[in-house]
Amino acid sequence: MDTILTFKNVNAGYGRVRILNDLSFEVKKGEVYGVIGPNGCGKTTMFNALIGLIIPTHGEIIYDGKNVTKMKANDRCRLGIGRTYQVPRPFEGMSVFENCLVAAVHGAGHSEKEGRRVALEALKLTELYDKREVRAGELTLLDRKRLEIARALGTEPKLLLLDEVAAGLTEAEVKDVMKMVATLKDAGYSIIWIEHVIETMVKSTDTLMCMAQGSNLVVGEPLEVMNSKLVEEVYLGGVEDDE
Ligand SMILES: Nc1ncnc2c1ncn2[C@@H]1O[C@H](COP(=O)(O)OP(=O)(O)OP(=O)(O)O)[C@@H](O)[C@H]1O
Ligand SMILES: [Mg+2]
Numbered sequence: 001m002d003t004i005l006t007f008k009n010v011n012a013g014y015g016r017v018r019i020l021n022d023l024s025f026e027v028k029k030g031e032v033y034g035v036i037g038p039n040g041c042g043k044t045t046m047f048n049a050l051i052g053l054i055i056p057t058h059g060e061i062i063y064d065g066k067n068v069t070k071m072k073a074n075d076r077c078r079l080g081i082g083r084t085y086q087v088p089r090p091f092e093g094m095s096v097f098e099n100c101l102v103a104a105v106h107g108a109g110h111s112e113k114e115g116r117r118v119a120l121e122a123l124k125l126t127e128l129y130d131k132r133e134v135r136a137g138e139l140t141l142l143d144r145k146r147l148e149i150a151r152a153l154g155t156e157p158k159l160l161l162l163d164e165v166a167a168g169l170t171e172a173e174v175k176d177v178m179k180m181v182a183t184l185k186d187a188g189y190s191i192i193w194i195e196h197v198i199e200t201m202v203k204s205t206d207t208l209m210c211m212a213q214g215s216n217l218v219v220g221e222p223l224e225v226m227n228s229k230l231v232e233e234v235y236l237g238g239v240e241d242d243e
Contacts, residue, residue, distance in 0.1 A: 002029045003062075004159055004190045005050075010059035019045045020056070021214035027192060027207075032185050034205030034222060035194045038234055043194045044086055047161050051083050052076045063117040064158065077107050082157025083150040086164050090154040092137030096128055096147055099136050103154030115154075118198070122153035125187060126180060142173045149180065160184065162193040166200060178204050198235075202226050210234065 005027040011199035014017040021044045027033045035043050036053045041179065048054045050061060061069045068076055090099050100122050104115035126146040131139070136147060145165045152160055162181070167176045181204055184191060195201055201208055201222060208222040210231045218228050225231060 004029045004064055005192075006060075006062040007046075007050075008060040008062070010049060010056045010061060012045065012054050012059075013054040014045075014054065016114060018057070019214050022050060022059070023211075023215055024025075024059075025209055025216050025219060027190060029190050030188065031206040032181060032191045032204060033191060033202040034208040035211060036196065036198055036201055036208065036231075037211035037217070041211045043211055044163055045214070046098070046211070047083055047163055047192075049195070050076075050161065051081055069098065069196065077155055078109055080156065080158035081161070082107070082152040082155040082159070083161035084145075084152050084163055084165055088144040088148045090136035090139075090144065090147050090151070092135070094136055095133050095135055096139070096143075096150075097123065097132035099147060100150050100154045103151040103238075105157070107151075107155035110156075118156055119150075119154050122150040125153060125183060126150040142169055145169070145177065146180070149184075154186075158190060160189045160191045162191060164195055165193075166195055166197060174200055198226050 003026055007023050007025050010020050010023045011018055037043055049056055052071060058123055060067055063081060092241050097119060100119035101115050104110050104118040105112060110118055123132050126149050128146050128150055131143065138146060149165060166177045178200060181191060181193065193205065208225040209219045210217045210225055212234045217234060218225050218230050
């Protein structure tokens with residue numbers, strides 16, 4: 001299988017505080033790549049480096065054959081890197097459809113006509129089509145998470161970044177999210193999915209990485225990673241946060 005993303009020995013952080021420490025990993029085209037790790041270990045920061053919110057001080061990020069390490073966030077978005085935010089950020093006063101349209105027109109740079117097509121497609125994939133006229137501020141948490149994914153899809157990504165889209169949901173709702181991720185995988189997206197619920201990750205991912213202190217601690221087949229001694233130690237509090 002081809003590779004869609006490679007992190008090579010990446011160091012990155014905020015100001016002088018380094019959060020990512022020599023982080024290396026590789027995501028294959030079409031796979032669901034899970035990322036777990038204790039609070040504050042740098043999972044969201046890895047996404048920030050990947051989309052261009054922060055620029056690494058060392059190492060390389062290769063996306064779809066291109067070195068994007070220092071590329072501007074907008075340009076990366078147009079190359080097909082699309083993210084969700086850990087805390088959903090819809091425009092509350094706008095409808096579900098309008099939220100998606102903004103992503104398609106401003107994120108992906110589509111004309112309004114093409115943007116409408118892409119936005120409606122994204123709403124179908126996330127099962128929000130019937131709620132397209134509802135104001136985003138009136139949505140339930142599950143639907144806000146769906147909208148967060150739909151907005152990312154509105155930018156027409158090849159690589160979709162999901163940051164704790166299942167957090168705060170009931171068990172039944174988490175199953176809905178798992179189904180949605182499976183649908184997106186079948187539709188051909190490559191996906192990196194950060195989540196804390198390890199059981200969910202074992203069922204839904206092809207490869208699983210556990211991060212600790214900004215590095216990759218264990219990577220491999222999800223069940224093996226879950227059962228690894230190192231991962232157990234980290235989750236039982238063996239490693240302190242960077243904070
Ligand atoms: N904008 C920022 N400026 C300064 N420090 C930050 C910023 N964002 C995050 N940090 C710090 O970077 C470290 C890693 O944070 P990050 O959000 O990447 O963790 P995480 O693994 O996503 O944690 P969680 O599981 O809680 O979401 C933490 O110590 C955090 O306080
Ligand atoms: Mg996070």
